[in-house]
């Protein structure tokens with residue numbers, strides 16, 4: 445591992461890897477990315493996320509970010525396997541209030557230039573046969589989909605490495621060297637590293653990492669429940685890893701893939 449870099453990124457999750465990739469694309473390749481976990485299944489949130497990507501957001505900026513994500517991921521693969529499954533999304537309405545909300549959301553989607561439709565229960569059921577007939581309707585966004593986040597990280601890291609970026613796993617950052625309020629480098633379990641700029645991309649660990657540098661990062665980790673079913677008989681014989689749209693049921697704060 446190098447002992448100096450212009451930019452050191454702490455964290456090789458989706459944020460750290462994407463930042464390294466975009467820095468390299470912009471010509472900044474003197475970049476070192478370190479992570480406390482093994483690369484690239486580091487044990488962070490990115491290694492756990494089922495990868496639902498929903499573009500429609502009341503914020504136009506967030507919609508633009510998500511749209512860019514779908515475009516970028518559709519060109520990424522790792523070991524010949526895709527990082528992106530363009531299966532679309534369905535957000536179901538279980539109540540009349542939610543149906544009204546989905547109509548509003550349809551307007552937002554169209555205003556931001558994202559193709560979308562409000563489907564009847566029958567039409568939604570055609571897309572996901574497992575769906576209950578009790579729904580009142582569903583917002584369908586055909587260009588949404590499911591990302592395999594670790595594959596996206598691997599692909600972006602591989603492209604970055606070919607441009608000169610270095611990624612190193614099993615390196616724990618333990619402190620920062622700050623002189624006269626200016627960052628000079630950091631301390632790690634594998635020795636000190638000099639750096640001009642450091643990015644903290646440590647996700648739920650960011651408040652702890654920030655505290656080492658004497659800064660407050662206003663982020664609170666939230667527990668996120670995740671369930672994996674036993675094989676479903678309705679899907680017996682299925683050969684595709686992902687076939688149906690990613691499904692969101694906001695009235696129960698749940699989503700399914």
Ligand SMILES: Cc1cc2nc3c(=O)[nH]c(=O)nc-3n(C[C@H](O)[C@H](O)[C@H](O)COP(=O)(O)OP(=O)(O)OC[C@H]3O[C@@H](n4cnc5c(N)ncnc54)[C@H](O)[C@@H]3O)c2cc1C
Pocket residue numbers: 454455456457458459460478479480481486487488489490491492493494495496497615616617618645646647648649653668669670
């Ligand atoms: C169960 C679950 C489901 C989710 N589902 C979705 C979804 O469907 N769609 C969606 O968009 N998002 C989803 N998310 C959220 C998404 O996964 C996260 O927002 C995203 O992965 C955060 O990426 P990150 O790079 O900020 O953090 P992380 O992936 O956590 O990366 C931070 C990295 O920092 C490293 N690190 C921490 N401290 C140190 C240190 N001191 N030294 C060195 N390295 C350190 C960690 O090892 C880790 O690899 C889900 C998250 C979870 C947990």
